[in-house]
Amino acid sequence: NSLCHLPLCSLLVQLVKLCSGMIEAGKAYITTNKHFVSGVRDLSQQCKKDEMISCLDKFGDSLQEMINYHMVSHRFLLPPCVDVRKFKETKKQFDKVREDMEISLVKNAQAPRHKPHEVEEATGTLTITRKCFRHLALDYVLQINVLQAKKKFEILDAMLSFMHAQYTFFQQGYSLLHELDPYMKKLATELDQLVIDSAVEKREMEHKHALIQQRDFSYDDSKVEFNVDAPNGVVMEGYLFKRASNAFKTWNRRWFSIQNSQLVYQKKLKDVLTVVVEDLRLCTVKPCEDIERRFCFEVVSPTKSCMLQADSEKLRQAWIQAVQASIASAYRESPDSYYIERLDRTASPSTSSIDSATDSRERNVKGETILQRVQSIPGNDQCCDCGQPDPRWASINLGILLCIECSGIHRSLGVHCSKVRSLTLDSWEPELLKLMCELGNSTMNQIYEAQCEELGLKKPTAGSSRQDKEAWIKVKYVEKKFLKKLPNGEALAENERKPRRWCVKKCQRHNSATKAPTARRKYRHEAGNASPAMLSSGGNFPSSGEAEIEQEASDLEDLRELHPGLLVYKAAQARNLPLMAEALAHGAEVNWVNDEDENKTPLIQAVMGGSLIACEFLLQNGADVNQRDSRGRAPLHHATYLGHTGQVCLFLKRGANQHAVDSDGQDPLSIAVQAANADIVTLLRLARMNEEMREAEGPFGQPGQYPSNSPTELQYRKCIQEFISLNIDEC
Template sequence: MMCVVKVPKFILYTFICLFRLCLFCAQLVKLCSGMTEAGKAYVSANKLFVSGIRDLSQQCKKDEMISEFLEKCGDSLQEIINYHMILFDQAQRSVKQQLHNFVKEDVRKFKETKKHFDKVREDMEIAQVKNAQAPRNKPHEVEEATSTLSITRKCFRHLALDYVLQINVLQAKKKFEILDVMLSFMHAQYSLFQQGYHLLDELDPYMKKLAAELDQLVIDSAMEKREMEHKHATIQQRDFSYDDSKVEFNVDAPNGVVMEGYLFKRSSNAFKTWNRRWFSIQNSQLVYQKKLKDSLTVVVDDLRLCSVKPYEDIERRFCFEVVSPFKSCMLQAESEKLRQAWIQAVQASIASAYRESPDTYYREHLDRTASPSTSSIDSASEPRERSTRGETILQRIQCLPGNEHCCDCGQADPRWASINLGILLCIECSGIHRSLGVHCSKVRSLTLDSWEPELLKLMCELGNSVINHIYEGSYQEQGLKKPLPSSSRQEKEAWIKAKYVEKKFLKKLGSTEILINGERKLQRQWSAKKCRRHNSATMVSKTRRRYRQEPGRTSTLSSGTSNMQCVKCERFKHSGLHNPQMEKVWDDQNSS
């Protein structure tokens, strides 16, 4: 009985201790789970941080010192992150899983054995009570109660031995399980810091060297800061008004940019707004940008086809105009010196472009790249048909006398025409004619533009020989020499202005002379005023009808003076291509 009484007390005390142990182990498992979850979040944040360091290193590639150090820092921190991941994996396996198995498996068996032990103990207590209550006068009840008590006591003793065994096993396992778990975890911690130490120890000489260089950089930065502050104080004492005295342009610049700067550009919309843009002259082109990173917008594709002049008929100051074959661009500088500098830069670029590229190469380049003028009515989807038409027009007009050479310099194979003068020009002379303005000469390409039937007939009626007999009638008498294809642009420009603008070489015909196919013929006088009285559409229609009824007459200059006057009226007035200067020349040549 003494042994049976002592066992329950020992078992109860042991159970209480093991129960508390299970509670603390379960709590430790929970805390370990929280630590590993926080560790994973820490690793993720560290990875983002390392990624940011590497991105910064890519942005600092130009500075080798910063880029190299950031690369090494990123690599070292990435290795440390890998060590942390190993630590958290070890904690997951050792602390969480092993303690969890100890609490769930071993302690669970101990609890089940305890339940059986408690049940058998209750049965033994009930058997003891029945044995004590058995009456003496009932031997069979006494025997049954004694037998039940004996069997129950025997079962209790066996189960108590099993229960004590489970307690001893759990107590022994508790020692090495907890020690093994914590020892494994601490070994993982040791590996983390040891590997991290070796990693950073290898980086230590480089960091010491960089620290020394950093001290020198701090000193240099302080000196540079003082210099900048001194310059800033000096600049504050100066006048901040815009200084344009040093504005220069360089035609032979290595990068091809002759001149660049800000100009105001008038837009082509209905409101005529002015916008400030960054303009530059480069590669014989005038281009601008809205912003620094925007693509270039071409204003003039080739400066050899344009002219530039100051423009005063506007409220704004310092304006100048760049005129190309297909459009004009109004620009404004910030001062008069800047305007003159831009005008001179454009003119110098034009002269330089003519010196660098031969005329033949330029014509071929123009045929490939130039766009049609605004008067063209051809479809852009029919380049082959358009080319065929251009060649047909070229052949028809070049067959006229004198049209195989330029009207002003004699250059062979001219490809440009002045439609209100009726002459053919080379590329260089056409640029000079274009600079005179459309009121003097309106230039059109024989191959790039389309031609209306009226214009084509007009060109076929006139020609270089006819016009030169009028405009160059007296230059030989004055002892002057006509420019040649090899003459300079200045000589050609002076000749053309004297010929068409100042009309220095005109020689009036006699009262009975007239030009027929470039030759002087006798003819009766004819009044130009009479022709002006018949310039209405009705009279032109009647004139045309009369000529159609007379098959012997044709609408050419060889048909006589009256026919020539009707041609003049019809071509220059009725067709809308009226040129006062040309009309005056016709009147002077055919009036007494």
């Protein structure tokens, strides 16, 4: 028995290993087949419109069924269920007891006759070991007999199950493919026809290719023409080299076209058009001879410059003439034409549109309402610089209306000088609309054209050339030659040192229907020492002693002797926008600091004066919303102390830092909480929550912009704008 079971044991173990390896290989085969079927289905879905390729979907379904059959048959491929491990354990125990019995026999033989206790101990050990050996020998023989018996049916049963699974798998596969056979024959016929058609098409293409090769591709580029009245709107198109704006100044060949008063290009035929110049009326074109490459010309717009290169001198001249002709043609169009709707909507980031009307009809109605309201201001019925009727563009920091041509010139001055916005195409915030109604063309021309007649210069008209208008605007707003001169520097310095009586008449608003309350809470130097509890109680603060009285004509002359910075400082508190505009025109620093009044700025004075529009005017002209006084208080701190809800909204909208603390360790939120001002507390907490949401979503634009269009962001912006609208007449 010990001789016959050893080969059987090793063979069974080897068979089990082979069966396990076959199962693992089958699993890998099934997995690979699944990936192949997925690839077939993806290709079929991608080519749904192609009937020949879409048939792969049916093949994919059939192959998937084959995989399912294989997985079912795979469950029967199990190793033979012969328990060889128990047999091995019994053999190990048998071998051990046999060795113990041999040791006991040796000890029993070695026991000396004259030592009876050793003889007795050796005899007892031998007896016990013999009994154990006999029991294990019987057990071992039993295991051998069981193994011999199992090999007759368990191994045979496993093999029969395996063969039945193979039979079922191949039979099901045959049935499936037999059903698919007619469809495969039909496809084979179509495939033969497709091969024939492809061969015919190939011959036709080769014939066309041979004919094209015989043509003469040399051409005369002098025949290149452009048509400004082309039915499809494309004046001219063709390949040009474009110099990139990166540091390497690389040149790339692109397909350019002039259409709808725009210069656009494409990288590839089906790519989206990239707009180089939004409106050719606002740009100029000129040849460039000062660079290394030949045949170059430059298209210059108010915001950027684009360097282009043609393939020849004649092509360059044709492109330059095409651009110039497009400019001239666009100017002949009506201001209400299609081209107006494509004008650049460049504006200051701080004045970006809050809401854009989704319906074009609502947008047109809203635009006409804004246009009519702003044009009703004295002098706004014609362009501020050339007098053309019905101006539809505005400089929001200057508060004037402009025609389309003058607005393009203003854009070229830069946003530090003039910020241009459309009255009909852009959405207008209520505070910005109110600002436009506070100033107007007549008011600003009294400042910027005060000495125009004395100098004997003639103002351009609507029919003047663009060059004349551009020269006039630069002299008027950049060089500022028409301003009424202020006293010399010595007088200004003396006025800065010498205290003088000061009185400024508060600006009367154009559309004001109600009078301001006679009793208002004052917030002067003593307001900084007041506690939030005093602010919430509504008590009056002591006045600084500066009386606000009506000004006489002589007082105006006195004010003109003030330093421009001090003038805008005092006019901001008095809410006198024309006087603020005049001070800025004379070079006043918008962030001027009054070291005699706790380093307060004009923006802080506007807060103390209670005017949201005065704050808006200063912000539009570059005021720093986070500049603090000697007490560490920014405009947001002062607006919170005073309970000016509209100003708080405006500063939050412009990116004010609400985490800054003053010298007393108070931030705006803690000030509002102590003052029990529910509206401002709500606004500040909403702003903090929105700021946290922004940080969680990732970095966006610069402070004061609204780069995200998430629901939380839109809800916050809408809330801020509603508060500003409700409190726009706060003062």
